[in-house]
Amino acid sequence: MSVLVLSGIKFAYSGSNRKVLDGVDLSIEKGEAVLISGPSGGGKTTLCLVAATIIPTRVQGDFSGMAELMGQGTRKLGPSGASEYVGYVMQEPEFSMIMPTVEDEIAFGLENRGREPAEVAVAVEGVMTRLGMEGLAGRDPRRLSSGEKQLVAMASAVVHKPQLVILDEALSGLDDDKRALALAELDAMRQGGAALLIAEHAGTGRQAPFLSARRYVLQDGRLAEEVSG
Numbered sequence: 001m002s003v004l005v006l007s008g009i010k011f012a013y014s015g016s017n018r019k020v021l022d023g024v025d026l027s028i029e030k031g032e033a034v035l036i037s038g039p040s041g042g043g044k045t046t047l048c049l050v051a052a053t054i055i056p057t058r059v060q061g062d063f064s065g066m067a068e069l070m071g072q073g074t075r076k077l078g079p080s081g082a083s084e085y086v087g088y089v090m091q092e093p094e095f096s097m098i099m100p101t102v103e104d105e106i107a108f109g110l111e112n113r114g115r116e117p118a119e120v121a122v123a124v125e126g127v128m129t130r131l132g133m134e135g136l137a138g139r140d141p142r143r144l145s146s147g148e149k150q151l152v153a154m155a156s157a158v159v160h161k162p163q164l165v166i167l168d169e170a171l172s173g174l175d176d177d178k179r180a181l182a183l184a185e186l187d188a189m190r191q192g193g194a195a196l197l198i199a200e201h202a203g204t205g206r207q208a209p210f211l212s213a214r215r216y217v218l219q220d221g222r223l224a225e226e227v228s229g
């Protein structure tokens, strides 16, 4: 079953004629990982925003094409409708952090989704243990290092077991140990049926073999599949 289907997606930001996305076709099935690389300014973050339904519902611009998440049109679904299905680690995660402690920050999304306090406590402790971040529980998320912020953002994005995890340059600030833990968590989710959309600068993508990802380059508004060799 397709988790995400994008077909003929075109998008230009409001006030600009340039089509950042100019005919993007991509579908991601349950249990699949897709890695998107490409030059800076090539549109990776824009594509993540489309997958997360933030484009076209919250960001102004000229959008066309068909985008479906779990079989539902993203324009209708919108970010709140999509939040059950999607975990999104944004390129600049501090902008999405609002709670006073790391523990509260990770719990926030679950509480917001109406989960019981006991279930929230178990889930938060579990993900913090798996990502090796127990020592951060009482810290202020905005005062962490960039790598630590990425871990908090990742924990917050996966704690509700979404069907689609979107990672926008989300592993770049992690040291090798933490990266290995993050990849293990992502791979466990993938094997449990989650789809992964991973955006990374050109030349990186060290995680692709680990996650058996399909790889694409996003350039001039279009995706080209990389043939592994």
Ligand SMILES: Nc1ncnc2c1ncn2[C@@H]1O[C@H](COP(=O)(O)OP(=O)(O)OP(=O)(O)O)[C@@H](O)[C@H]1O
Pocket: 013, 014, 016, 020, 038, 039, 040, 041, 042, 043, 044, 045, 046, 047, 091, 201
């Ligand atoms: N809110 C916005 N309004 C207008 N133009 C924007 C906006 N956000 C991004 N752009 C432009 O859209 C293009 C694609 O940007 P995007 O952030 O998607 O690229 P990227 O591949 O994620 O780059 P990076 O590798 O630097 O993260 C760039 O030319 C950028 O300047």
Ligand SMILES: [Mg+2]
Pocket: 044, 045, 046, 091, 168
């Ligand atoms: Mg980007």
